[in-house]
Amino acid sequence: MTEDDLDDVMDIETATYQFPWTRGIFRDCLHVGYCCWVYEADDVIDAYGIMSVGAGEAHILTIVVREDGRGQGLGKMMLEHLLRIAEHYKVSTVLLEVRPSNTIAIQLYQNAGFNEVGIRPDYYPAEGSREDAVIMALSLTK
Numbered sequence: 001m002t003e004d005d006l007d008d009v010m011d012i013e014t015a016t017y018q019f020p021w022t023r024g025i026f027r028d029c030l031h032v033g034y035c036c037w038v039y040e041a042d043d044v045i046d047a048y049g050i051m052s053v054g055a056g057e058a059h060i061l062t063i064v065v066r067e068d069g070r071g072q073g074l075g076k077m078m079l080e081h082l083l084r085i086a087e088h089y090k091v092s093t094v095l096l097e098v099r100p101s102n103t104i105a106i107q108l109y110q111n112a113g114f115n116e117v118g119i120r121p122d123y124y125p126a127e128g129s130r131e132d133a134v135i136m137a138l139s140l141t142k
Contacts, residue, residue: 001036001048003027008045009038012066019125021062026050034061035085039074049078051085051094058086060096063105075108083112083138092141097133099124106134114138 001009006026013020029036029050039047046069050061060082065074086094097120098105114136123133 001026001030001038001050003030005038005045005048009048012045012048012064015067016064018127029061035082037078037081039078047074047078049082051082053086053089053091056090056092058082058089058091058094060094075105076112079108079112083140087140092139094138094140096136097123098136099131100134101131106136109136109138112138 010023035051037049038045047065049063052059063078116134117137118135120133122130124131
């Protein structure tokens with residue numbers, strides 16, 4: 001992902017979420033050196049993922065697939081790519097948060113070997129309230 005991709009990334013983000021990340025958040029992720037990737041085919045960005053790495057851990061911050069690209073394995077492909085990067089950095093644990101209502105993502109993460117390790121109460125904004133986050137972790141130590 002580069003700053004030149006942010007218009008397309010923002011189009012996907014705002015179409016996907018009621019409370020989307022801002023352009024500034026994406027720009028900050030790029031500037032601080034997070035692992036920021038897009039999947040692009042035929043000059044169209046179909047998915048993106050962002051992960052931070054430090055202190056022996058990786059934290060997947062977001063994986064999003066364009067609505068018309070869902071169900072084609074792009075989320076799995078992006079997750080696998082981020083996990084390969086985490087392995088390259090020799091991290092021991094990969095963490096992420098996911099909405100309990102996002103059952104498709106939870107299934108994706110469980111299939112990749114992630115386990116639920118906790119709950120972050122009131123983590124996500126929701127219409128008129130807040131939604132908890134399920135904390136999931138994957139150990140990369142053999």
